[in-house]
Amino acid sequence: MERINPQEPRSLRRILSLLFISVIIVGSYAAFADEGMWTFDNPPLKQLKERYGFVPTKEWLDHIRLSSVRFNDGGSGSFVSPDGLVLTNHHVARGQLQKMSTPEKNYVKDGFYARTQAEEIKCPDLELNVLISMENVTARVEGAVRKGMSDKEALEARKAEIAKIQNESTQASGLRSDVVSLYQGSEYWLYRYKKYTDVRLVFAPEEQIAFYGGDPDNFTYPRYDLDMAIFRVYEDGKPVKTANYLKWNPRGASDGELVFVSGNPGSTSRLETLTQLETKRDYIYPLRIKGIKQRLEVLRQFASLGAEQARQASGQIFGLENSLKALTGEYEGLQDKTLMAKKEKEEKDFRALLAANPEWEKEYGGAWDAIAQAEKKMVEMLKPMQYRSLRYSRLAGYALAIVQYAAEVKKPDSVRLDGFHDSQLESLRFRLLSPAPVYPQLEEVSLAEALQESSDELGPNDPFVRIVLKGGSPAEVAKALITGTKLGDPALRKSLIDGGDSAVAASKDPLIALAREIDPLVREMRKWVEDNIQSVEVAAGEKIGKARFKVYGKSMYPDATFTLRLAFGTVKGYPMNGTIAPSKTTLYGLYDRAYSFDMKPPFDLPERYLARKASLDLSTPINFVSTCDITGGNSGSPVINKNGELVGLIFDGNIESLVGKFVYDETKNRAVAVHTAAMTEALRKLYDADRLADELEGKLSR
Known part of the structure; x- marks a missing residue:
């Protein structure tokens, strides 16, 4: 136990004591190493090195950032092929599927697959954003506030300067330019986005398998959902060519593996008073x-x-x-x-x-x-x-x-x-x-x-x-x-x-x-x-x-703002209901759950899952959990391994993670994802989508 020097003034002892507490508190953030939705300008390099012995390079971070996509109507996604394929969730795509549907054709319920690019359906009003650059403009925004201004005058001055910064950037770059407030307004960053509005639907499964178990299973785990959808981005009438995309790893994530989530968490209240x-x-x-x-x-x-x-x-x-x-x-x-x-x-x-x-x-x-x-x-x-x-x-x-x-x-x-x-x-x-x-x-x-x-x-x-x-x-x-x-x-x-x-x-x-x-x-x-x-x-x-x-330095991450963040963690089960939840579920479990409920909704299966069951490898993982720190808006985010490969697709958090709006608990908070192995298995054996699977796996002849 540390001794207190009685010769020191009492006020000084108090300051030193509090500074010691500060060190403990700052250290505690490093101890909870899997916590955080980190901005790409301030990635958790120290935590990653200390806990996992891995330090992502600038090139790795840039590649992940430029491969990540924000769905501007809410949600996240990623480029998964050099020809503009974007992967997200069925429930993120749902709004567009609904708008495309008619009384005669319900794409939400029945799904869709375009066997050729000519069959791909243009979304009516979907805007996708890719974060191209970030610039700290705190000095400009704060500099607009003059000494002696009232709070009202200061707010107007900030707003005017932000509008000026955004307009100047848009005019100069041609990119969507948003000034983002971070750390409760103590930092302002200019985010420039490449914007895409010609986005076409390629694939979506049936609602029944995308949202398997319905509302009763929502925000729970174990889960058995194929919550995926695939779009293709076009520019000037042609599929966009991108060097930055996530290579598909068909083996997917494995137990104990270090993984990352790059997405756009909507909002948290962890720094609020x-x-x-x-x-x-x-x-x-x-x-x-x-x-x-x-x-x-x-x-x-x-x-x-x-x-x-x-x-x-x-x-x-x-x-x-x-x-x-x-x-x-x-x-x-x-x-x-x-x-x-x-x-x-x-x-x-x-x-x-x-x-x-x-x-x-x-x-x-x-x-x-x-x-x-x-x-x-x-x-x-x-x-x-x-x-x-x-x-x-x-x-x-x-x-x-x-x-x-x-x-x-x-x-x-x-x-x-x-x-x-x-x-x-x-x-x-x-x-x-x-x-x-x-x-x-x-x-x-x-x-x-x-x-x-x-x-x-x-x-x-x-x-x-x-x-x-x-x-x-x-x-x-x-x-x-x-x-x-x-x-x-x-x-x-x-x-x-x-x-x-x-x-x-x-x-x-x-x-x-x-x-x-x-x-x-x-x-x-x-x-x-x-x-x-x-x-x-x-x-x-x-x-x-x-x-x-x-007090703490920049050892913390800001609250979520529906802007791009990087989370990290381990594929890992957790204690649940007096037992242990496994890190993964399999197709065996999907069929067991369906038969255990006698195929009654919402636990029934689409017809093709019954007719083609014998063709499937039922040991294929379908969902898995990790300690990655996520919240609403992360839906559709890619799960990535150390090699920058896609190994999964975030679609939910467990029920214990809902308080993650305010606090993070590594022992119980889990991010739930679709496994790449299940997506490949389903595309090839249930949907006759070999061409699409080949494109995802990089096997398509170009």
């Missing part, structure tokens, strides 16, 4: 869960009306059931006293280290109280923030976006609403002009539910409710709006966008007219949030982030 987590626990999660349950009830009622209604609503039901299970797990985590005590201690220790240095305390110490006050204000306005909006309806969303587009593009770029800057307009127009089908009956039911929620939660005298309902019932108003609008026609949307403010002002379309009426209220609510919440929490978060650097 205790007050922010308490707000989520006590107010935000209950409100969101309540809303999802109500929405699911309405959609299930709609789906019960017939087969076509069920097809139309299936994608939303799938997404909401997935969200409900995830949010419920996260909510239960926040209700866990042990977890919250851990977060409280982490914050207390951090603040104690800060307080030991008077200069640090003076500069950063007030940040937590500032956030607490902002959170208190947010709670008071939470329902207006949630319910003063036209939700659940694509057509209503189009209407408000078009009205705001016309108003914003007239302004200088620096003062526009976020989402309408010059650097963002191309992607925005691509979404607004999507040719994807819109289902009027579903739109009407969905909008009616949103308006009913707003009326119930805000009351009939709320200004938003008065403007929208005008004394009518939510069902009546929704019916009139949806039956009267022509916004389902992309040509009309284009004419309004191209016609600008005058065309929007002259439009008699009922949804456009309503959007014009509520736009001032929406802007007022947005301004209130910026002035009272965002400006305060951005400034305070920046202070906390800088304080964290002072």
Whole structure:
């Protein structure tokens, strides 16, 4: 045990003691070596070397980064051939499969295989992004904030500078340019992306095998899912040629192997203050869960009306059931006293280290109280923030976006609403002009539910409710709006966008007219949030982030931001339900699970899996788990070995990993992936897709 020198001043002993604690805390992050969603500018080289004796080179990291793909509608993927093949999950592809489908052909349910490139189907509105470069622009963004500025003025200055940086980069490079805030706003990075919008479907299996076990098996393990889909990227009408792609390893991952995940985790809250987590626990999660349950009830009622209604609503039901299970797990985590005590201690220790240095305390110490006050204000306005909006309806969303587009593009770029800057307009127009089908009956039911929620939660005298309902019932108003609008026609949307403010002002379309009426209220609510919440929490978060650097250095990773990250870990089972979960499952287990449930849904199998069972090697691994640190948004991420080869495909986390939103536990958190061996086995023996399998394995004659 370390001795304390009694001759040292007491204050100095306290500082030294706290610094010792700091070393222990920093060391603990290295001890949990498999933790982290690391940015590619700050990879975990030290952890990898100490634990695994492996140090990836710059060339290795660059190759993985340039082989990785972000699905801009949510999810991840990777290039897996030199001719533009991209691998992701069926559930990531589901939105596009739904939009391609018709009453006669359901690609979600039945799957698809293009035997030739001529048969590949173009996605209606899918944008893929590849991260080309990263540039630290922290000095520019922070330099825009002048001494003496209020939090509101500072926020506006940051926003204006960010818009300027993005626009300059877009003009100079031709690449999508996004400024990303990391470490609670203490760093800003300019990410430049190569953007692809000609993306075509090559292969998807049946929904029943892609989401085997349905919602009961979701977020669980052992699993038996072939959750995969393959697209091909085109440029100038031809398959894109890329030198950076992941070579297919048909043997896949093995027990105990070091593996990596390169993907785009959506969001985590591991660096948030205790007050922010308490707000989520006590107010935000209950409100969101309540809303999802109500929405699911309405959609299930709609789906019960017939087969076509069920097809139309299936994608939303799938997404909401997935969200409900995830949010419920996260909510239960926040209700866990042990977890919250851990977060409280982490914050207390951090603040104690800060307080030991008077200069640090003076500069950063007030940040937590500032956030607490902002959170208190947010709670008071939470329902207006949630319910003063036209939700659940694509057509209503189009209407408000078009009205705001016309108003914003007239302004200088620096003062526009976020989402309408010059650097963002191309992607925005691509979404607004999507040719994807819109289902009027579903739109009407969905909008009616949103308006009913707003009326119930805000009351009939709320200004938003008065403007929208005008004394009518939510069902009546929704019916009139949806039956009267022509916004389902992309040509009309284009004419309004191209016609600008005058065309929007002259439009008699009922949804456009309503959007014009509520736009001032929406802007007022947005301004209130910026002035009272965002400006305060951005400034305070920046202070906390800088304080964290002072105390711990850059030994930590930032919270997830739906940008490219690198995780690492080991293929490894874990203790579960009084027994042990294996690191892998096999096709034997798939058939055992199906027969154990007497082939009753959702444990039945597609017909081809019964007819061709004898052709399969049932010892083939189908799914496996690793200690890689992932969260929502990582779906579709490649699992990669030390050689940079593809050995698996992330599609889920286990139920124990849901609290990973807030903390990581290497003993229980597991990332669940599809094994490459199962994908190859299925393509060749079940889908007669030898040509596709040959291309994936590099055997296709070019």
